[in-house]
Amino acid sequence: MPASAHRVWDDSPAAGWEDAFLSGNGGYGIMVLGDPYAERVIVNHHHFVLPNGTHDAQPPRLAHLLPRPGCPARTGCRTPCTNTTW
Numbered sequence: 001m002p003a004s005a006h007r008v009w010d011d012s013p014a015a016g017w018e019d020a021f022l023s024g025n026g027g028y029g030i031m032v033l034g035d036p037y038a039e040r041v042i043v044n045h046h047h048f049v050l051p052n053g054t055h056d057a058q059p060p061r062l063a064h065l066l067p068r069p070g071c072p073a074r075t076g077c078r079t080p081c082t083n084t085t086w
Contacts, residue, residue, distance in 0.1 A: 017042065 015019045020031035034040040
């Protein structure tokens with residue numbers, strides 16, 4: 001089949017969700033996978049995973065709880081990193 005900007009082509013069906021074809025609009029999403037004659041369509045909507053009132057929730061600030069980097073490469077040093085305790 002010739003390549004096209006308006007076509008998706010794969011030579012085998014997606015065996016798992018990791019390889020599924022994706023679609024959605026931000027409010028809902030779908031994943032299509034499996035044999036063409038027995039496809040599985042997984043539908044998700046943001047109301048299933050975001051209870052009311054959490055749309056603007058921010059992740060917790062935990063950076064100050066993490067240990068300081070022990071690898072010189074993370075501090076700008078250009079010598080090879082041999083510290084494996086970080």
